[in-house]
Amino acid sequence: MTVDxxxxxxxxxxxxxxxxxxxxxxxxxxxxxxxxxxxxxxxSIPPAVLMAVVAPTAFATGIAETLACAVTAFAALRLPMLVSVALGVASVAILRVLGL
Known part of the structure; x- marks a missing residue:
């Protein structure tokens, strides 16, 4: 591979x-x-950036992703950013296992 x-x-x-x-x-x-x-x-900038990244997923996918986005949004109001993202990932995984 050559680089121009x-x-x-x-x-x-x-x-x-x-x-x-x-x-x-x-x-x-x-x-x-x-x-x-x-x-x-x-x-307030980090939660706003997180919501800008997460919001399209909430409206373009299934109910599990939408609920996980809501969990992430509420968690971001009070918890550190890493914890909010971890809760969102965990909740979408659990909701998918439950069949939502």
């Missing part, structure tokens, strides 16, 4: 853009005070 030079440059540029975006966020956040509403806004 243009493809390689595109891949490296995308990698650089990703790294720079992440690093700039870490550097810039040091100069912003996160109090009150700002802190709440920043903390």
């Amino acid at each position: 030079l243009a493809t390689l440059i595109a891949i490296l540029a995308m990698a650089a853009a990703t790294v720079l975006t992440r690093l700039s966020g870490l550097v810039l956040i040091r100069h912003v005070s996160l109090e009150g509403g700002r802190r709440k806004a920043i903390e």
Whole structure:
């Protein structure tokens, strides 16, 4: 397999853009005070991203997946993100075994 030079440059540029975006966020956040509403806004980003990824599955698949998405959504309101995702995966597995 050969790699085209243009493809390689595109891949490296995308990698650089990703790294720079992440690093700039870490550097810039040091100069912003996160109090009150700002802190709440920043903390609500992970559940919002999770729902953006999960919601299409809730409406495009069966009842087991829809119920598991609801479990994930409610768990994301109070629990850490990893726990919410784990509960969603476990609930869809259990619901599929039950035949839903």
